[in-house]
Amino acid sequence: MNLLSYKQAAREWTEALPLGNGRIGAMHFGGVETERFQLNEETLWSGPPVRKREYNDQESLIKVRKLIEEENYEEAVNETKNMFGPYTQSYMPLGNLTIQYLHGDTARRYRRTLDIATAISNVTYTVGGVEYTREAFISHPHQVLAVRLTSSVASQLNVIVSLDSTLKYQTFNSSDELVLQGICPEKCAPNYVHVDEQPIVYGEFGETQAIHFEGKLGVVIDDGKLESSNGRLSIQNATNVVLYFSVSTSFKGFDQLPGVGFEELTGQNEDILSKAMSVSYEQLKETHIQDYQSLYNRVEFSLGHKQTDELLDTDERIQKYRADDLEMVELLFQYGRYLLITSSREGTQPANLQGIWNDLTRAPWSSNYTLNINTEMNYWPAEVTNLSECHRPLLKAIQELSVTGEKMVNERYGMNGWTAHHNTDLWRHADPVGGERHGDPNWAFWPMSGPWLCSHLWEHYLYTLNKEFLREEAYPIMKGCAEFCLDWLVEDENGYLITSPSTSPEHHFIAENGQGGSVTKGSTMDLQLIWDLFTNCVEAASVLGVDDEWIHQVAAAKERLHPLQIGKYGQLQEWLLDYEDAEQHHRHVSHLYGVYPGKQIIDGPLLEAARQTLNRRGDAGTGWSLGWKMSLWARLKDGERVNALLHQLFNICTAKREVMVGGGLYPNLLGAHPPFQIDGNFSYTAGVVEMIIQSHKGYVELLPALPSTWLQxxxxxxxxxxxxxxxxxxxxxxxxxxxxxxxxxxxxxxxxxxxxxxxxxxxxxxxxxxxxxxxxxxxxxxxxxxxxx
CATH class of the missing domain: 2.60.40.1180 (Golgi alpha-mannosidase II)
Known part of the structure; x- marks a missing residue:
């Protein structure tokens, strides 16, 4: 089963169907009278960032550590805020391609589909005695969005085509083409601070260092008449029409200022369009399919059961989901792979919090890269579902982040190596966020994203055994991050190495003295991430035969890391001290990293303590949280518990993103936090494989967590x-x-x-x-x- 299908057009963005080629994204709405493709390009971000001041946090670091030792947690939170830095920049929408049909809005036999086996969307309907069809895809080889419009009766296509944007833009006609030019804002406040008081800041055309962009639309018609004027294209009495859309931006690199003119972008678009339009539409389509299927067709998944409700469409099947609808389990699994291919191709930017799809200038959480779980989760299915090439954008971004992260670590803390904090962006932001003391350290101050990101470098090696990659790319970055960790660790009163200050992402605790807080010492996740990094560095150095003396230091520090502990409820402690949870059913389970995706906890009392932790946390959760819990219960070999979580995931959410209730899936199968976050899709796909096959212990386990309903x-x-x-x-x-x-x-x-x-x-x-x-x-x-x- 590879088809998403619907009996009506999308009314909300979360009902539209995503198309992409890693660089260009589009949400296809499929309206009858008014068709809309909402467009994105991966490098359209606000910025570039300009640091207003230098940071030196060594004095604050000493103060925070002292306050933690005194168990003055409330003041430790306040002092930590002195180490906050600027927010990241924001991911921007490109605009809209709108096709206005002049046949009215009364249609029969409407059908809208997305075939994830070919990455092609379709719309068909009948008006009067004429069947109208639209077919769309975004070609990776040719770098264009192609949209074919047809009518079953000759000369019945009468449409007006236009481009617009929510950014600062202008449109004009160039011969028989339509051009959209615009600029991103220089600054865009994230939507989780006081955005009403912080307007989007633009420069003037030609007087700004923000990213410039140009989109160009070309048209091929078999018959009829094409008029190009007044910033739109009018097509009259045609039978077959193909629209080709190309986009270029002035982004030059994470460490460079963007270009400031449109001349270069115009030349790039002309070259792209001329190549795409020099071949037939069918050839363009075939090349697209071959390219896409070279990745997609590598993996097949079947649960050997055919659904009796096969006439139901996708949104209806989510609403009526039941245990025997195993085709929906298959579809959502492959949908995760589809989304990864279409939002992350080699040479592109990594998939962000929404993959590549966003229509808002103030997207949820800036649609940035959230590094305390979400960005890493996006890539959990990459290696295991045979999409190693799609992992490369993240690996490249980690290398770039190590550059900005090294500067940040040296300046702020006076330490060696590199790391980054809670968020990053196109410009590889590495600082803590929080602005002028607006944030909470439980999410704003978390210098452990470096170790977690480094696990992706090591996993890529483990799946490929590419020693050249390990030697030239992965190991130097891992070593640099380990150097930071060696400097960051401090010795406690018992001679163990711990972190301080330390947070457990997005969770609070209640100490014995009654104080609530988020900043303490030695959070379990910190210790697990550093254990993981040190372990991987030792193994990598052994493979490469390098750094004997330095690795001895790393191995010695690993042995001195504070042991993981079991708390008073039989749970795996989240912090060094056995605090009470401020929120027992919190969606984050950060201290279970060592179970999944880590490898530190594989058996014994600690694994049982992890089980108790999951039981205490409960099965409620948002899309991405349910996905993480699926993989955790798979590692615990409880297929029935995984299946119960899967049922929760198949909960249809309202299509309106602003309604912050529930979790699960939107009608277009995108994951709901809510609002939309794509990590829920990716974690589900990874979790399904974890139910069927595991290899983290150095050997392969077959069917470790198969539920009773998956008989064959x-x-x-x-x-x-x-x-x-x-x-x-x-x-x-x-x-x-x-x-x-x-x-x-x-x-x-x-x-x-x-x-x-x-x-x-x-x-x-x-x-x-x-x-x-x-x-x-x-x-x-x-x-x-x-x-x-």
Whole structure:
């Protein structure tokens, strides 16, 4: 099942259908009389940032640490605010492509679809005796949005096409083309501060250092008449029309000022359009499909069950979701992969809080990169669902952030290495946010995003075993972040290394003295992230055979990290001291990082304490929180609990984003925080794989958390750590066949409680017995085994 379908046009943005090629995004509304494509381009951000002053926080750091030792938590919060810095810049919408039909708004047999197997949207309906169709996609090879309009009866297309923007813009005609030119604001306050008091700040055309942009629309018609005037295109009595939209911006790089003119952008758009329009529409479409499917078709997922309500459309099926609608489980899984491909391609910016899709100049949380969970969560499915190339934008951004982060660490704290805090943006903002003491340190001051981001570098290596990447890209960045952590750690009264000040993202505590706070020492997540980074650095240095002396220092510091603790309720403690939760059912479960996506807690009492923590937190949650809990319960091997969370996720939210209730999915299957955050989609996709196959312990586990309703099924083309690709089939919840392809020379190890028949083309079958519960198979690059159970 690869189709989203609807019987009516989108009335709200969260009903429109997303298209993208990693750089350009569009939300397709599908109106009858008025069609709208809301447009985005990945580098349209406010800015560039200009730092108003230098920061030196060493004195405040000493004061905060002293206040924490005195258990004066309220004053520690106030002193931490002295270390706040500027907010990030904001992700901007590009504008709208509007197509006004002159046939009226009374239509029959309306249908709107998005085929995620081809990344093409369609609209069909009938007015009078004429069937009208629209087909749209955004080509990655040709870098254009292409929209084909057709009528079943000749010469019945009469439309007016226009472009506009909510940013400062102008439109004009250029021959038979339509041009949109504009600039982003120099400053845009985030919507979680007093935005009414802080207007969007623009410069004048030609007198601003903000990002400039130009969109250009070209048209090909088979018949009829085209008129280009008054900032619009009028098409009369046509049968087939194709619109081609290209966009260019003046962004030059995270560390450079943007260009200030439009001449270069005009030349770029002319080149893009000429190449796209020099081939036939069908050829353009075929090239797009081949490019997209080279990624999408790698993975197939089936739960072997056909839904009886197949005539219901997507929004109806969400509303009536029940346990046997396993096709919706499949669709949402592949939808996550679709969204990652369409919002994150190699050479583009990473997917932000909304992927690449945003229509608001004051988007929720600035639609930036939120680094205390959301940005990392976006990429949980990248390696495991065979989209390693789509991971590259984040890995590149981490390298850039290490540059700004090193400057920030040295200036603010007088320390070595690099890190970043809670948020970043196009300009690789690394400072704490919070503005002039507006924020709460529980989200504004969190210098641990560097260690978490570094885990993505290491995971990319584990899945690919690309030593050149490890040597040239990953390890130097990981080492730099570890150097910061070595400087940041302090010794407690028992000789353990801890962090101070420390927060557990977005959560508060109540201390024994009755004070509420968010700033303390040694939060569990801090210790887990640093343990993870130190562990990965030691392993990486061993692989590369480098830095023996420095690695000895890292390994020694790792051994001195304060042990994780079990609290009075049998839960994994969230902080060094066993405080009471200010909000027991808080959506964040930051201190369970060591269970997932980390690897520190894999068995024993700490794993049971993690189970107790999840039970105390409860199953309620917003979209992304439910996705994280799915993966955590999968690691705990409780498929029924995962399935219960999945049912909560299939809760349809009102399409109006401003209604802050519930969680789950919008009618277009985008994840609801609410409002819209794309991480809920990505965490769900990653969680499904975690139910079926896991590899974080150094070996592969098969069907570790399969719910009772998933009696039979198959998942093919997924990747596991060690450079292997897996196809797995099961029946009656038991593995029946496993195909393993090695993409490097390595030993494939999996957990087994029975003998298996190993089959390789051109060789006789062999039967292999497990030894101590495991089977090990030496494999060469490109070798493939079929295992029968």
């Amino acid at each position: 099924g198959s998942l093919s083309g997924v990747r596991v750590r060690g450079g292997f690709e897996i196809d797995i089939s099961w029946d009656k919840r038991q593995v029946s066949q496993l195909d393993v392809t090695s993409h490097t020379d390595n030993v494939f190890i999996f957990q087994a409680n029975q003998s298996v028949t190993v089959r390789e083309e051109g060789r006789e079958d062999i039967i292999v017995e497990p030894e101590d519960g495991f089977i090990s198979l030496e494999m060469n690059n490109n070798q493939k085994y079929q295992l029968l159970f």
